[in-house]
Amino acid sequence: KNQVEQSPQSLIILEGKNCTLQCNYTVSPFSNLRWYKQDTGRGPVSLTIMTFSENTKSNGRYTATLDADTKQSSLHITASQLSDSASYICVVSAASGTYKYIFGTGTRLKVLA
Amino acid sequence: EPEVTQTPSHQVTQMGQEVILRCVPISNHLYFYWYRQILGQKVEFLVSFYNNEISEKSEIFDDQFSVERPDGSNFTLKIRSTKLEDSAMYFCASSEHSQETQYFGPGTRLLVL
Numbered sequence: 001k002n003q004v005e006q007s008p009q010s011l012i013i014l015e016g017k018n019c020t021l022q023c024n025y026t027v028s029p030f031s032n033l034r035w036y037k038q039d040t041g042r043g044p045v046s047l048t049i050m051t052f053s054e055n056t057k058s059n060g061r062y063t064a065t066l067d068a069d070t071k072q073s074s075l076h077i078t079a080s081q082l083s084d085s086a087s088y089i090c091v092v093s094a095a096s097g098t099y100k101y102i103f104g105t106g107t108r109l110k111v112l113a
Numbered sequence: 114e115p116e117v118t119q120t121p122s123h124q125v126t127q128m129g130q131e132v133i134l135r136c137v138p139i140s141n142h143l144y145f146y147w148y149r150q151i152l153g154q155k156v157e158f159l160v161s162f163y164n165n166e167i168s169e170k171s172e173i174f175d176d177q178f179s180v181e182r183p184d185g186s187n188f189t190l191k192i193r194s195t196k197l198e199d200s201a202m203y204f205c206a207s208s209e210h211s212q213e214t215q216y217f218g219p220g221t222r223l224l225v226l
Contacts (some may be wrong), residue, residue: 032212043117043204043217044156051212089156093212100169101148101158 002027004092004104012110017080021107023073023090031095035064035075038087038106047075047088080111115139117218119205125224126195134190134221136205145188146206146215147180149173156204162188163211195225 004025013019025033032051036044048057048064050073056065061078075088087106094100118137126132138145147159160170162180179191188207192199202222206215 038156041202041220043206043220045217046214049212049214091156100171101146103156103158105155 002092002094002100002102004090004102006088006090006104006107008107009105010108010110012112013080015080015082015111015113018076018078019080019109021075021077021088021090021109023075023104025071025073025090025092025102025104027071027092027094027102029095030068030071031093033064033066033073034091034093035062035073036089036091038089040086044089077109080109082111082113085109085111117205117207117216119203119218119221121221122219123222123224125226128197128225129194132192132195132223134192134203134205134223136188136190136207136218137186138188138205138207139209139216140186142207142209142216144168144208144211144215145180145182146208147190148204148206148217149201150204150220151198151201159190192223195223197225199223200225 007022034049035047038044047062050066063076066073087108089106090104092102120135145162150156159174161168177193181189202220204220205218208215
């Protein structure tokens with residue numbers, strides 16, 4: 001069964017600190033992996049998209065990694081800001097002719113001053 | 114900056130009634146999507162649409178659901194006979210190409226009584 005699991009479920013850090021969020025998936029055949037940021041009550045905003053051949057991709061203070069062999073990804077946030085407080089969602093796209101999108105449950109990040 | 118818009122922002126309906134949720138994707142985008150998010154749960158893929166037809170749909174997208182692009186700008190999701198469990202936030206998204214960044218709208222919060 002295609003699944004995406006994220007950890008931790010929630011995380012509290014102090015402003016200025018770094019953190020790393022994890023995503024494990026069992027999606028096959030794999031097409032790509034996306035990380036989104038979702039503020040409460042708002043639509044998700046894309047941070048990164050990685051295909052099978054990409055190991056790392058950065059978007060400002062966000063750096064995503066992908067290990068397609070172990071089916072793991074991480075999202076590293078550097079020098080966190082209060083505005084980083086949100087849910088971070090890992091989404092894996094399954095390619096079987098057309099594409100389905102399997103969402104993780106997200107990691108809820110709270111950045112404190 | 115172009116953005117996806119959705120109307121209405123909130124909709125309350127009685128069980129068994131039909132509802133139509135409207136979306137205006139970004140103008141040069143060719144791929145359109147509907148997702149839903151039940152309160153407190155993860156985002157779920159419903160359907161993708163390209164070239165005036167459904168390209169993929171999930172198990173959730175049963176005969177009660179339909180999508181349409183009635184003109185050159187709108188993309189609609191119709192629920193024929195709403196059930197209590199259809200209460201959720203519904204997000205529309207669009208992308209220029211199939212496996213590129215999807216841009217989400219702000220969502221329509223549907224409450225079925």
